[in-house]
Amino acid sequence: MQRKEIAGFTTSKIVTWAIIIALVLGATVFYMFYSGRFGGGNKIKITEPAHLSYEWTSLAAGNNIVSDYLYSRSKKLIVEKGGDGVLAATSYTIAGRLVSEEAVNSGIYGLSDQALLLKCYVRAGDRNNAVAVKEAVIKKFQLPDGSYRAYVYKDPSKAGEVVTVSAMIDWLDAMLEYYVTYGSEPDYKEIKILIEALFDNEGKLKPEKISVAKYADTLYVALEDTSSIKEGDAGSLEQRYGTLSGDSDSELVDSKEEMEDVEGVLLSNLNLRLIRDLETNGLIAAGAYEKALKAVKDGFAGGGYSFYAYATSGAQDCGDYIYTGKNIGSIDIAQNVKTMKNLAEVNELDSESYAEFKGNVMNNGRIYSEFVMLTGNYSGVEAMGAYTDGMRIAYCMGDKDLYERLTDTLGKRVATKSTSPALYMIFREEGERYVFYARENFSTRLVTS
Numbered sequence: 001m002q003r004k005e006i007a008g009f010t011t012s013k014i015v016t017w018a019i020i021i022a023l024v025l026g027a028t029v030f031y032m033f034y035s036g037r038f039g040g041g042n043k044i045k046i047t048e049p050a051h052l053s054y055e056w057t058s059l060a061a062g063n064n065i066v067s068d069y070l071y072s073r074s075k076k077l078i079v080e081k082g083g084d085g086v087l088a089a090t091s092y093t094i095a096g097r098l099v100s101e102e103a104v105n106s107g108i109y110g111l112s113d114q115a116l117l118l119k120c121y122v123r124a125g126d127r128n129n130a131v132a133v134k135e136a137v138i139k140k141f142q143l144p145d146g147s148y149r150a151y152v153y154k155d156p157s158k159a160g161e162v163v164t165v166s167a168m169i170d171w172l173d174a175m176l177e178y179y180v181t182y183g184s185e186p187d188y189k190e191i192k193i194l195i196e197a198l199f200d201n202e203g204k205l206k207p208e209k210i211s212v213a214k215y216a217d218t219l220y221v222a223l224e225d226t227s228s229i230k231e232g233d234a235g236s237l238e239q240r241y242g243t244l245s246g247d248s249d250s251e252l253v254d255s256k257e258e259m260e261d262v263e264g265v266l267l268s269n270l271n272l273r274l275i276r277d278l279e280t281n282g283l284i285a286a287g288a289y290e291k292a293l294k295a296v297k298d299g300f301a302g303g304g305y306s307f308y309a310y311a312t313s314g315a316q317d318c319g320d321y322i323y324t325g326k327n328i329g330s331i332d333i334a335q336n337v338k339t340m341k342n343l344a345e346v347n348e349l350d351s352e353s354y355a356e357f358k359g360n361v362m363n364n365g366r367i368y369s370e371f372v373m374l375t376g377n378y379s380g381v382e383a384m385g386a387y388t389d390g391m392r393i394a395y396c397m398g399d400k401d402l403y404e405r406l407t408d409t410l411g412k413r414v415a416t417k418s419t420s421p422a423l424y425m426i427f428r429e430e431g432e433r434y435v436f437y438a439r440e441n442f443s444t445r446l447v448t449s
Contacts, residue, residue: 042188042281044176044179044180044277044281044283045180045277045280045281046176046177046180046277046281047273047276047277047345049119049123049177050395051123051449052395052447052448052449055400056395056400056403056448057448057449059400059403059404059407060403060407060411060448062404062407063404063407063408063410063411063414064411064412064414064416064424065407065410065411065414065424065426065444065448066424067444067445067448067449068449069423069424070414070424070425070426070441070444070445070448071120071124071442071445071449073421073422073423073424073425074425074436074438074441074442074445076421077092077094077421077422077425077436078091078092078436078438078441078442079117081103081105082105082106082436083105083109084109084154086129086132086133086136087109087114087117087133087136087137087140087152088109088113088114088116088117088438088442089105089106089107089108089109089113089438090106090108090109090110090113090151090437090438090439091105091106091108091435091436091437091438092104092105092106092435092436093105093430093433093434093435093436094420094421094422094433094434094436096432096433101433105154107153107154107155108151108152108153108154109140109151109152109153109154110150110151110167110438110439111137111141111148111149111150111151111167111168111170111171112150112166112167112170112171112439113438113439113442114133114136114137114141114171114174115167115170115171115173115174116170116174116438116439116442116443116446117133117438117442118130118133118134118137118174118175118177118178119174119177119442119446120442120445120446121133122174122177122178122181122182123177123446123449127182130178130181130182131182134175134178134187137171138190140152141171143161143163145197146193146194146196146197147163147168147194147197148163148167148168148171148194149161149162149163150162150163150164150167164208165198165205165206165208165265165266165269166266166268166269168194168197168198169198169269169271169274171194172191172194172195172198172274173271173274175187175190175191175194176191176274176277176278179191191283192283195278195283195284199278199284199288201285202285202287202288202291203275203278203279203284203285203286203287203288203291204288204291204292204315204316204317205265205269205270205292205316206265207263207264207265207312207314207315207316208263208264208265208266209261209262209263210261210262210263210264210266210311210322211259211260211261211326212259212260212262212310212311212322212324212325212326213258213259213260213324213325213326213327213328262311262313262314262322263313263314264311264312264313264314264322265295265311265312265315265316266310266311266335267295267296267299267308267309267310267311267312267335267339268335268336268338268339268342270292270295270296270316270339270342271342272289272292272293272296272342272343272345272346272348273342273345273346275288275289275292276289276346291316291317292316293346293348294317295312295316295317296308296339296342296343297343297348297350298319298321299312299321299339300350300353301323305323305331305373306352306353306355306356307323307331307336307353307356307371308336308339308340308353309321309322309323310322310323310324310325310331310332310335311325324373327370327380329372329373329374330370330371330372330373330379330380331370331371331373332369332370333367333368333369333370333371333378333380333383333386334367334369334383334385334386334389336353337357337367337383337386337389337390337393338386338389340353340354340357340389340393341389341390341392341393341396344392344393344396344397345392345396347396349393349396349397354393354397357390357393358399358402360378361390361402361405361406362401362402362405364378365405365408365409366382366409367382367383367386367387367390367409368380368381368382368383369381369382369383384428384437384440385439385440385443387406387409387410387440387444388410388440388443388444388446388447390402390406391403391406391407391410391447391448392447394406395447407448410426410444413426413427413428414426414427415427415434415436422434422436425441426440426441426444428440
């Protein structure tokens with residue numbers, strides 16, 4: 001009798017443990033499918049995203065940028081109220097003091113903004129929202145050839161097919177980060193399709209149409225004797241670009257400035273960290289990273305100008321560079337800072353351009369949109385979108401002084417009114433209204449957390 005009870009007890013216990021083990025295995029398998037770590041897709045490894053220590057986050061918090069609060073409010077305002085509940089609107093304007101000044105969203109959804117939002121969700125461990133954004137973007141932005149629209153609109157009649165390499169690079173970067181955490185076989189296929197749309201079979205970024213400013217030839221004279229430039233030599237910027245004859249502020253000059261479309265590659269689109277990760281995982285051809293790095297480094301102006309080229313004129317490795325973009329005779333600082341960020345992320349930023357950037361920020365406390373070659377001065381409006389790239393540079397260089405200086409400037413545009421629906425968010429004041437941009441808020445979240 002006693003032996004039967006023991007045997008019965010033992011059998012019952014075995015059955016119980018078998019059930020527990022089966023449940024644990026079932027839950028594990030379910031989680032693996034749920035998280036995208038099982039059931040399809042190639043295993044890839046990317047550069048670990050930066051996770052700032054308390055030392056760095058406290059510098060931002062000391063200048064009104066409290067990352068978690070900013071992120072929480074940004075989701076509510078830019079996605080839930082300003083967007084469609086899934087996608088982020090490019091901007092949201094809160095209600096003004098007058099009854100007629102109602103809150104309004106832009107009705108525009110940018111691909112680069114969705115890339116930032118996707119990264120925020122992935123790093124926060126918010127799988128449900130990450131999947132929703134990813135699927136919505138593929139459905140609404142993707143074109144039949146595998147490329148992506150730069151923008152879609154709330155109003156269906158405004159649907160366009162404007163495609164930019166910069167937006168697609170941003171989305172590819174975000175998709176890779178999503179894939180290593182939650183992705184599966186269909187996501188891997190989408191990544192491969194996008195890579196084919198962006199890169200050639202040698203792993204070089206494909207050229208796109210770029211509009212650059214130029215002067216009429218009658219106003220364009222060289223400062224130096226160009227005969228001294230031998231074949232294969234770059235020459236100075238003055239030799240290549242010359243300068244204006246006469247008053248650079250005259251109405252005549254303004255009327256003679258023209259836009260020219262060229263085929264080329266924006267140097268800021270050469271995301272070196274991303275290209276290195278793609279090559280490491282066999283997603284683009286071997287040697288692609290070294291070619292891209294050389295293309296960027298060869299674009300450094302030198303000769304007293306501590307800046308990088310705006311674009312190549314032609315293929316990525318053609319060696320022919322364009323140094324001025326939308327305004328002739330001026331360096332586009334936002335693009336230059338983005339190129340510097342790409343170099344800093346792979347520990348290849350040269351000391352000369354870094355010293356120039358840091359000196360300007362520390363002395364002026366601002367990042368201006370242009371550097372005018374004729375005067376040697378920074379000018380133009382404030383380059384609002386460059387601050388987070390600058391903060392990323394400072395972090396990569398381990399420069400807390402520069403990081404704090406940039407957060408001090410950015411922190412002056414943080415909403416601090418306790419009753420504001422946008423409390424803790426970054427704003428711009430436009431026509432006496434307060435506008436909150438997705439790019440600034442979500443990119444600030446990423447560089448302060």
